[in-house]
Each structure stands twice: as C-alpha cells, then as structure tokens.
Amino acid sequence: MARAVPAVFGSEFHAQMPVLAYENSAWQPVRWQSAHDLALAPGAHALHYGSECFEGLKAFRQQNGRIVLFRPQANIARMQQSARLLNLPVPEEGAFLEALVELVRRAAADVPDAPAALYLRPTLIGTDPVIGKAGVPSDTALLYILASPVGDYFQAGAPMKLLVETENMRCAPHMGRVKCGGNYASALPWVLKAKAEHGANQVLFCPNGDVQETGASNFILICGDELVTKPLSDEFLHGVTRDSVLRVARDMGYTVNERNFTVDELAAAVAAGAEAILTGTAAVISPVTSFVIGGQEVAVASQERGNALRKAITDIQYGAAADRYDWLVQVC
Ligand SMILES: Cc1ncc(COP(=O)(O)O)c(C=O)c1O
Numbered sequence: 001m002a003r004a005v006p007a008v009f010g011s012e013f014h015a016q017m018p019v020l021a022y023e024n025s026a027w028q029p030v031r032w033q034s035a036h037d038l039a040l041a042p043g044a045h046a047l048h049y050g051s052e053c054f055e056g057l058k059a060f061r062q063q064n065g066r067i068v069l070f071r072p073q074a075n076i077a078r079m080q081q082s083a084r085l086l087n088l089p090v091p092e093e094g095a096f097l098e099a100l101v102e103l104v105r106r107a108a109a110d111v112p113d114a115p116a117a118l119y120l121r122p123t124l125i126g127t128d129p130v131i132g133k134a135g136v137p138s139d140t141a142l143l144y145i146l147a148s149p150v151g152d153y154f155q156a157g158a159p160m161k162l163l164v165e166t167e168n169m170r171c172a173p174h175m176g177r178v179k180c181g182g183n184y185a186s187a188l189p190w191v192l193k194a195k196a197e198h199g200a201n202q203v204l205f206c207p208n209g210d211v212q213e214t215g216a217s218n219f220i221l222i223c224g225d226e227l228v229t230k231p232l233s234d235e236f237l238h239g240v241t242r243d244s245v246l247r248v249a250r251d252m253g254y255t256v257n258e259r260n261f262t263v264d265e266l267a268a269a270v271a272a273g274a275e276a277i278l279t280g281t282a283a284v285i286s287p288v289t290s291f292v293i294g295g296q297e298v299a300v301a302s303q304e305r306g307n308a309l310r311k312a313i314t315d316i317q318y319g320a321a322a323d324r325y326d327w328l329v330q331v332c
Contacts, residue, residue, distance in 0.1 A: 003112040005151040009282070010119060014107040014147040018099035022089040022141040030099050035146055041129030045138035051126030053082035053180045056281045057240070058117040058150075059104045059331060062319030067111050068328040069120075070317050072100050074240045079122060082178045087137035088126055096122070097329075099145060104331045107147045114318045115156070119282070121146040153216075153282035154201065156310075160278065160286050162204045162214065163194035164263055164293045169207040169235075170215060176235040187215045198292045202278065209262040217280035218242040221261070222254075222305045223269050231258040241279040241313070247325060248312045267293050270300055277306040285310035 006012045017035040021028045046052040057075040061067055076096050083090045100120060104111070111118040122145045126138025154160060168190050170176065171183035187203070194200040202214040212230055213219050218239040221228040227249050232238050246256050270276070276288040287306030290299045315321035316328070 003110055003116075003149055005112050005116045005149055009150050009153050010121075010148045012148060014103070014110050016103075016106060017144050017146055018103055020091065020095060020099060020143040022143075025139075027089070027092055027095060030095060030102075038142075038144065040125075040127065043129040043131045045126035045128045045130070045133055048131055049126070049134055049138075050180065050182045051086055051088055051138050051141075052182075053079060053086055053088065053124050053178060055079045055120075055122040055179060057100075057120050057122075058281055058317075059111055059120065059147075060117050060317045060319075061111045061113055063114075064319055066319065067104060067108055067331045068317075068319075069100060069104060069331060071240050071244065071327045072097055072329055074243070075122070076100075078179060078238065078240070079124060082180060083124055085175075085178045086126075086180060088124055089141045091124065091143050096143070099143075101329065101331050103145050103147055108332055110147065110149050112149045112151075115314070116149065116151045117317075119148045119150040121148065150282075152284070153280075154278075154284075154286045156284075156286075159201070159289045161198070161200050161290045161292065161297070162202050162276075162288055163198050163200035164206055164266070164291055165190055165194070165203045166206050166209055166263055168205070170203075170205040170213070173235045176212075176233070177238055179237055184215070191215045194292075198297075200292060204291070206263050206266075209264065211261050211263060211266055212236045213239075214278055217278040217283040217286070220245065220277050220279060221266060221269055222275040222277065222309075223272075224274075225253065226255045226257055228257045228259065228261055228269075230260055239279055239281075241281060241283070241285070244313055244325075244327065245277075245279050245285060245309055248316075249309060252309075252312065263293065266291075267298065270298055273301050275302055275305050276300060277309065285313060
C-alpha cells in the first residue's frame with residue numbers, strides 16, 4: 001500500500017539518518033543513528049555563529065516502481081560551494097552520494113507515490129564547542145541527512161499571490177547563493193508582513209527594483225516564447241530546478257534570456273499577458289496567479305505555459321518521460 005503523506009510538509013522523518021563527522025582534519029566513515037535527536041555541545045559553533053548550511057532534494061517513486069534521486073550531484077556541488085563560502089569543511093562527493101543513496105534505499109518503504117516524494121535534507125553544521133570562536137571557523141563538523149515523505153509545499157492549482165518587495169532584501173547580497181539558515185531568518189520579517197498585510201503566499205524580493213527570487217524559490221517570467229530570469233550572481237540561490245527548467249524549456253522551443261530586469265518591466269509584461277513561475281525542489285514549478293505591486297493586486301492572465309513546464313519536469317522525475325539529460329540516479 002502507498003505510503004501516506006503527512007499533512008504538514010517535513011514533519012515526519014525516517015527513523016534513521018547517516019552522519020558523517022569531520023574530525024582530526026578528516027572526514028570519518030559514515031555512521032547511522034536515530035533521526036529523532038542529536039547530541040550537540042551547547043557551545044557548538046553552528047548554534048552561536050551560524051556555521052550551518054543545508055540542501056533540499058527529492059527521491060521519487062516512478063511509475064514502474066523504481067526509486068530515483070533527481071540530480072543529487074547538483075545539490076552536493078551546491079553544498080560544497082556553501083561550505084566553502086562559510087569556511088566549513090567541504091564534504092566529499094563520493095561518501096555524500098553513497099550516504100544519500102543508502103538512506104533512500106533504507107527508507108524505500110517511506111517513498112510515497114506521485115505526486116508526492118521523499119524530501120531529503122542534508123545539513124552541515126560546525127560543531128567546535130568553543131564560544132570564543134566568533135571570528136574563527138569551526139575545525140569540526142557534522143553532516144547528517146534527514147528523509148521526510150512530503151506532498152505539495154504549494155498546493156497544485158491553488159492561488160499563488162506574490163508581494164513584490166522593493167525596499168528590503170532577502171539577505172546580505174554576498175550570501176544569497178549560500179543555502180544557510182541565516183538567510184531564511186533574515187527574510188522572515190518580510191514574509192510574515194506580506195502574509196499579514198496582503199494575504200500573500202510569498203515575497204518576491206526586488207531590492208531597488210531588481211527582480212531576484214522569493215523566500216524559498218527562484219522566479220522566471222514567461223513572455224510568449226521567451227523565458228526571462230535573473231542571471232546567476234552572488235545575490236540569490238542557484239536553484240537546481242531553475243537550471244532544469246531552463247534546459248527543458250530550450251528543448252521545448254523557448255528562448256531563454258538570463259538578464260537583469262526591473263519591477264517596471266515585470267509589471268508591463270504581466271499587463272501584456274506574460275506568465276510567471278516559481279521554481280524549487282519544494283515549490284516544484286508553481287505558476288503565479290497574482291502580484292501585489294505598489295499596493296495594487298494585478299492578476300496573471302494564464303498559467304498554461306507554467307503548467308506545461310511543470311509537467312515536462314515532473315514527467316521525467318516520475319518516469320513518464322525519458323531521462324534524456326541523465327538527471328536521475330537509480331536507487332532501487
Ligand atoms: C531561496 C531559495 N531560492 C531558490 C530555491 C530553489 O532551489 P532548488 O531548485 O535547488 O530547490 C530555494 C529552494 O531550495 C530557495 O530556498
């Protein structure tokens with residue numbers, strides 16, 4: 001029988017998790033422990049100085065019963081980049097991938113059927129128990145991976161109202177490409193304000209009018225046969241889904257234009273009938289239904305192209321279309 005999906009995204013976990021420790025200047029062999037608690041010194045570096053980063057990727061149960069990971073090497077590379085930028089020990093690709101695959105194998109019974117998935121949350125923390133290390137990196141670290149059966153983060157087909165935020169930024173501009181907890185804490189005041197004051201589902205961060213990303217996903221404008229999205233920079237997270245959508249869209253005949261664009265251009269495009277999507281591992285591909293720009297709500301005329309792009313990506317993930325980009329790693 002198919003695994004039931006908890007009502008709250010990310011609230012239940014597979015009982016075991018792999019833990020890789022960095023000690024004595026070397027990564028140690030993987031060990032397995034309960035995923036319900038973790039022994040940590042109260043003085044641990046991550047708890048005081050934010051030496052923490054994480055990843056989010058999914059395993060899918062395909063139509064033929066096989067279980068696959070979607071582009072795990074891309075998430076490993078992004079965590080390696082986050083670790084470098086945070087001066088944390090950089091995880092080794094081989095042991096990291098092996099731990100991911102073995103976790104999904106052990107949690108196979110927890111992988112739900114389409115349209116749900118098993119969400120994987122690798123987390124890297126600095127563990128030095130020395131509170132005097134405010135200006136010094138942690139010499140020791142732990143990498144552990146949680147597995148959680150999840151349904152939709154944003155319910156498919158539900159309204160997706162974005163508040164366009166032009167005054168505040170999501171995080172410090174040099175930290176945007178780092179997937180670290182501090183960036184989400186930094187965005188939270190604006191996310192809560194947008195919900196309370198405008199009933200918005202997400203905030204589209206556009207500091208000084210520069211359209212960047214939302215609090216938990218990338219943003220792509222669809223103007224007829226052209227996709228427009230901000231080029232990769234330090235300011236925002238380099239999404240694996242964003243990259244996948246751009247690849248698939250090119251093969252579907254779209255022109256992909258990675259360029260900076262402003263809120264004024266966005267407003268004019270939407271008024272002229274453009275679509276817009278959010279892309280992310282949790283968000284999947286969520287078509288935007290309206291924007292709040294300068295206090296005014298503007299409806300997006302169509303979600304058709306966004307939904308077609310969503311289908312093109314999820315068909316690969318669930319095995320309804322060929323894995324023509326070699327994105328899937330088969331687990332079992
Ligand atoms: C701030 C932010 N931007 C973009 C993304 C999309 O990244 P990905 O497609 O790799 O999940 C996420 C989600 O992980 C995110 O939290």
